[in-house]
Amino acid sequence: MPASPWWRIGWRNLGRNSRRTVLTATGLAVGYWSVVVITGMADGLVADMVRTATGILSGQVQAHAPEYLPDRTLYETIGGAEGTDVPALLHAVEAEPGVLGAAPRVYAGGLVSSGATTVGVLLLGVDPAREDSVSRLAAALVEGRLPTPGARELLIGRELARQLDVAPGGELVVVAPAADGSLGNDLFRVSGLYATGIAELDAGTAVGPLAAIQELLALAPGRVHEIAIRIGDPWAAPGMADSLTRRLSAAGAGPIAVRPWTTFRPELVDYANLSSGSMWIVVLIVFAMAVFGVANTLLMTTFERRREFALLLALGATPGGIVRAVLAEAVALGVISILLGVAITVPVLVWWHHDPIDLSRLFGDFTMAGALVRPVLRTDYPLSMCFYAAGALLLTALLAALYPAYRATRVPPADTLAGR
Amino acid sequence: MSDSPAAAVRTDAVWKIFEHDGIAVEAVRGVTMSVAPGEFVVLAGPSGSGKTTLLNLFGGLTRPTRGRVWIAEQEISDISERRLAQIRLERLGFVFQAYNLLPVLTARENAEFSLLLRGTPEAERRQRVTALFERIGIAGLEDRRPGKLSGGQQQRVAVARAVVGEPALVLADEPTANLDSASSDALLEVMVQLNQELGTTFVFATHDTRLMERAKRLIHLVDGAVASDTRR
Amino acid sequence: MRALLACVLGALLAAPLAAQRTAREIVDHVDRMLRGSSSRGEITMEVVTAHWQRSMDLAIWSLGTEYALIRITAPSKDAGTATLKAGTEIWNYLPRVDRVIKLPSSLMGQAWMGSHFTNDDLVKESRIIEDYDIAIGYEGARDGVAVWEFVLTPKPDAAVIWGRIEEQVRREDMMPTWAKYYDERGELSRTITFSEFRRLGGRLVPAVMTVVPTDKPDERTVIRYRNLEFDIKLTPSFFSLRQLRSGAE
Numbered sequence: 075m076p077a078s079p080w081w082r083i084g085w086r087n088l089g090r091n092s093r094r095t096v097l098t099a100t101g102l103a104v105g106y107w108s109v110v111v112i113t114g115m116a117d118g119l120v121a122d123m124v125r126t127a128t129g130i131l132s133g134q135v136q137a138h139a140p141e142y143l144p145d146r147t148l149y150e151t152i153g154g155a156e157g158t159d160v161p162a163l164l165h166a167v168e169a170e171p172g173v174l175g176a177a178p179r180v181y182a183g184g185l186v187s188s189g190a191t192t193v194g195v196l197l198l199g200v201d202p203a204r205e206d207s208v209s210r211l212a213a214a215l216v217e218g219r220l221p222t223p224g225a226r227e228l229l230i231g232r233e234l235a236r237q238l239d240v241a242p243g244g245e246l247v248v249v250a251p252a253a254d255g256s257l258g259n260d261l262f263r264v265s266g267l268y269a270t271g272i273a274e275l276d277a278g279t280a281v282g283p284l285a286a287i288q289e290l291l292a293l294a295p296g297r298v299h300e301i302a303i304r305i306g307d308p309w310a311a312p313g314m315a316d317s318l319t320r321r322l323s324a325a326g327a328g329p330i331a332v333r334p335w336t337t338f339r340p341e342l343v344d345y346a347n348l349s350s351g352s353m354w355i356v357v358l359i360v361f362a363m364a365v366f367g368v369a370n371t372l373l374m375t376t377f378e379r380r381r382e383f384a385l386l387l388a389l390g391a392t393p394g395g396i397v398r399a400v401l402a403e404a405v406a407l408g409v410i411s412i413l414l415g416v417a418i419t420v421p422v423l424v425w426w427h428h429d430p431i432d433l434s435r436l437f438g439d440f441t442m443a444g445a446l447v448r449p450v451l452r453t454d455y456p457l458s459m460c461f462y463a464a465g466a467l468l469l470t471a472l473l474a475a476l477y478p479a480y481r482a483t484r485v486p487p488a489d490t491l492a493g494r
Numbered sequence: 495m496s497d498s499p500a501a502a503v504r505t506d507a508v509w510k511i512f513e514h515d516g517i518a519v520e521a522v523r524g525v526t527m528s529v530a531p532g533e534f535v536v537l538a539g540p541s542g543s544g545k546t547t548l549l550n551l552f553g554g555l556t557r558p559t560r561g562r563v564w565i566a567e568q569e570i571s572d573i574s575e576r577r578l579a580q581i582r583l584e585r586l587g588f589v590f591q592a593y594n595l596l597p598v599l600t601a602r603e604n605a606e607f608s609l610l611l612r613g614t615p616e617a618e619r620r621q622r623v624t625a626l627f628e629r630i631g632i633a634g635l636e637d638r639r640p641g642k643l644s645g646g647q648q649q650r651v652a653v654a655r656a657v658v659g660e661p662a663l664v665l666a667d668e669p670t671a672n673l674d675s676a677s678s679d680a681l682l683e684v685m686v687q688l689n690q691e692l693g694t695t696f697v698f699a700t701h702d703t704r705l706m707e708r709a710k711r712l713i714h715l716v717d718g719a720v721a722s723d724t725r726r
Numbered sequence: 727m728r729a730l731l732a733c734v735l736g737a738l739l740a741a742p743l744a745a746q747r748t749a750r751e752i753v754d755h756v757d758r759m760l761r762g763s764s765s766r767g768e769i770t771m772e773v774v775t776a777h778w779q780r781s782m783d784l785a786i787w788s789l790g791t792e793y794a795l796i797r798i799t800a801p802s803k804d805a806g807t808a809t810l811k812a813g814t815e816i817w818n819y820l821p822r823v824d825r826v827i828k829l830p831s832s833l834m835g836q837a838w839m840g841s842h843f844t845n846d847d848l849v850k851e852s853r854i855i856e857d858y859d860i861a862i863g864y865e866g867a868r869d870g871v872a873v874w875e876f877v878l879t880p881k882p883d884a885a886v887i888w889g890r891i892e893e894q895v896r897r898e899d900m901m902p903t904w905a906k907y908y909d910e911r912g913e914l915s916r917t918i919t920f921s922e923f924r925r926l927g928g929r930l931v932p933a934v935m936t937v938v939p940t941d942k943p944d945e946r947t948v949i950r951y952r953n954l955e956f957d958i959k960l961t962p963s964f965f966s967l968r969q970l971r972s973g974a975e
């Protein structure tokens with residue numbers, strides 16, 4: 075027997091009414107299960123949303139010249155005014171484990187005009203062959219085809235096409251202040267239209283082949299503003315950005331700033347935080363309900379054992395010792411519940427991660443941001459919530475035990491032992 | 495009042511009045527008495543004579559309405575619960591009629607409970623309990639839970655627990671009431687033996703005549719007051 | 727007696743009104759100085775930025791506030807590029823692609839040809855006195871020269887891009903010396919200084935205007951009038967899309 079008998083008494087007391095113990099522990103374990111699984115689903119949804127939102131255009135990681143953001147000045151190309159060896163840079167990026175694709179881009183403010191109508195747009199120069207490995211622009215194509223590399227062709231949003239009153243095959247004048255101070259202007263042909271559902275993309279962006287846009291802007295082929303990078307796990311982006319910064323610096327790419335989506339899409343981080351914040355409300359609700367159930371059980375238990383508490387007091391136990399005995403029982407119950415909870419939670423998490431719940435039979439497929447989305451709930455592994463929920467469960471058991479413990483110390487020994 | 499300079503328990507004009515549905519019941523009425531170390535005292539009397547209440551006053555399980563109580567010359571009438579718990583732990587042993595043992599603890603764990611709370615080292619606890627179990631004839635039952643013991647065996651474990659810490663006073667309330675006569679005799683024998691060999695002070699509340707016969711001092715209570723106090 | 731009182735009161739009330747009219751008149755005079763009822767000029771525009779510098783020769787025609795035409799005449803790479811304002815419409819001609827494009831009014835605040843002037847600066851849509859309330863902020867000597875300093879505050883419903891304009895005008899010859907443009911947050915955005923006051927087309931005008939953006943003090947655009955004629959014979963029909971394209975020849 076250890077130096078303090080309270081823990082042993084509490085633990086063994088649990089075994090006295092094993093059916094009640096199992097029922098209570100099951101209740102807590104189910105609470106644990108629901109909190110962790112719901113969090114896993116919410117995390118899965120958020121990760122999916124981040125993947126979708128960053129997958130349209132931005133990518134999950136971006137590399138720029140250090141001074142490029144936030145002003146996005148035309149001159150701040152990677153490697154400065156001399157530019158860089160773009161294929162070597164892309165090769166270095168793709169050598170990083172976890173990188174699924176990388177694409178070079180140039181950006182400039184400019185005008186596109188059909189003559190009678192002129193609209194200020196963001197001109198985006200891309201490598202059509204590479205863009206597909208990073209963004210879903212190609213998937214968002216609704217009419218025509220992608221621009222041919224090197225050709226003066228533009229892929230524009232369907233809404234922009236409507237404003238300009240052009241269709242694929244139509245001709246547009248593109249005007250943009252070029253890097254040499256001249257007014258870059260040229261004729262482009264509309265190769266195709268896309269629709270992403272995002273207003274600024276559909277109404278305010280024109281995408282052309284990298285070489286043609288560079289020529290318009292008087293930028294040498296080695297001058298690009300951005301390398302957009304796609305990775306598998308969006309939550310790995312910050313770490314990936316750090317290791318890419320090290321790798322590219324070591325590779326002699328010159329000063330370069332690599333940023334994860336958490337920096338350049340802070341609103342998505344806000345959404346993720348909101349989601350995890352709301353999970354705490356679920357935790358609060360689930361365990362607040364559990365508190366009363368557990369408290370009720372413990373109150374019954376301590377009432378049934380009031381003679382034992384009276385005896386303990388008669389033998390010289392302090393009220394503190396009695397409290398410890400009841401709390402020890404609650405902690406033991408909590409530990410059993412956590413073990414049970416983990417035992418029923420982990421298999422479900424693994425199952426629904428590898429074989430996500432498919433809701434398409436209920437809702438059908440839908441398109442979001444220009445991409446076909448299957449409504450599947452792939453649960454993530456909410457590792458930190460596994461621990462937090464366990465902590466919350468223990469806290470719940472302890473909270474629930476406080477009042478019964480107090481009641482146990484108030485047993486009058488003489489009357490209780492006399493059976494009164 | 496001054497039988498001995500260091501009485502095991504001593505009272506001075508102690509009263510206990512209970513309120514039951516607005517009616518005051520005078521359970522103990524101005525008892526002044528003293529028990530010296532090594533005595534084997536039986537409080538006898540019919541039901542309602544106040545013997546259990548007096549025993550509870552001795553043990554600090556009930557606070558006196560008036561008057562004072564000393565355990566080993568430490569006044570306990572108005573000290574804190576915490577201090578009282580400590581005095582019970584260090585100076586007193588209890589044997590009750592029933593519900594004496596914690597069902598989740600083994601016989602040994604029950605017996606060594608007060609030693610454990612006092613912080614006695616494990617080797618000493620083990621040695622003391624083993625010796626005591628040997629002495630009172632329950633050797634070999636150390637690892638059984640109370641549910642696996644007979645009523646007589648349970649009460650012996652309770653006695654072992656009461657005396658294991660060498661208290662100034664063991665208070666026993668009807669310890670034999672639930673036992674058959676053979677078990678009663680055996681238990682009684684154990685307590686007499688402990689009184690003689692170890693000098694443990696016992697105070698009983700009982701109406702078991704066999705126990706009264708073995709008393710060295712028999713106090714009759716009637717209506718909460720001492721009617722007779724006979725030493726043999 | 728009553729009539730006398732009315733006269734005194736009237737004079738007292740009229741005094742600030744007279745001062746206000748004076749301020750308006752002066753600012754309006756400066757505003758119209760380089761325009762006349764119609765004008766034709768030749769300008770050299772030099773633009774210096776952190777990344778490049780270039781010089782362009784421009785020919786410019788104007789008629790009232792309604793019509794203006796600006797055409798690049800040099801360098802040859804850009805020659806023929808032209809901007810036409812007719813009423814509320816702005817058109818650009820791009821000789822390289824031989825296309826005319828119409829600019830939406832939302833682009834009026836954009837830089838013109840990479841300079842530090844906006845489209846709006848070059849083809850002023852309206853007269854300053856119609857859009858701004860004008861007050862005298864300072865009146866007296868600056869470096870021994872008697873000047874006025876006016877504070878121009880946009881009228882509540884005026885569609886202008888500035889939060890406030892301050893302008894200094896020399897008393898002696900009504901020549902502007904500088905104008906400071908503040909954004910809506912009240913921060914200085916750019917400064918235009920006027921210099922080389924000369925007689926051009928029979929009028930005393932500042933022949934050189936220098937714009938310096940506050941956030942890039944090393945950059946500037948300098949406009950130099952090489953010659954200027956006022957009140958020449960121009961009709962609205964001159965400001966046509968055909969005329970816009972004609973510089974290509």
